Amino acid sequence: MDDTLVQEKTITGETADEVVIRIEHLQKSFGDNKVLKDINLELHKGENIVVLGRSGQGKSVTIQCIAGLLEPDEGKLEVLGKDIREMSVDELRDIRMKIGFLFQSGALYDSMTVRENLAFPLTRVLKMKDEAEIEKRIKDVLESVGLEEAIDKLPSDLSGGMRKRVGLARTLIMRPEIMLYDEPTTGLDPITSREISELIIKLQEKYETSSIIITHDMACARIVADRIVVMNDGEYIATGTFDELAKSPDELINNFFK
């Protein structure tokens, strides 16, 4: 495909489906460091977008803005139909519950068993009290990630891949509508990485989430991406499918696929 076509194809995608995240002219600086210069993106319901870009380009900063962990300086950032910058504290808290954020580390509590790690967000955040319902949700989500047998184990008893699965389960147990993944396969061997990538797709279908996935793992990108956006110098400079971008004559884009 002609690269110009890829470049000109709108970063906002082409379907008229429901938009769950709409970003327009988003900017974010840290002191003199202008990290996000002009970010524009639409994530549609059920879509998986992968963000590629060299280190330090602002990929994580963008999703931290979406998750409400960082405040943008300028621009529009609509999540599930409402601008995050205009939300009250209560609205922001409600929207955060609809966003699942999977960090690189998975961030499990080491001193808690898998069951306790999974119960924690239900009792502390959702304020659930019905123990039978809590146990049901834990077992259901563990079955989804294929880890029923690990329920009484501590994170230290699990492999890196298993910890990732528990991290995924802990995010999904909140039944988020949107999933944000920051390098979900980092530190895993290629086979486990592939298993996690396939699991991401399976879980997206089961829980009907829409996702933004930051990754440097091109095998993961190939498996999970409906669409890829390439970030450079504070902007998204191109979008397309894996195969479209892989054929781009633009060296900056093409380099990711070598």
Ligand SMILES: Nc1ncnc2c1ncn2[C@@H]1O[C@H](COP(=O)(O)OP(=O)(O)OP(=O)(O)O)[C@@H](O)[C@H]1O
């Ligand atoms: N909380 C913060 N305070 C100050 N500077 C920050 C903060 N968070 C990120 N930055 C800076 O923003 C820039 C982009 O960081 P970011 O982590 O988003 O990059 P990235 O594209 O995700 O990189 P990588 O692929 O290495 O994870 C970096 O220069 C970083 O130092």
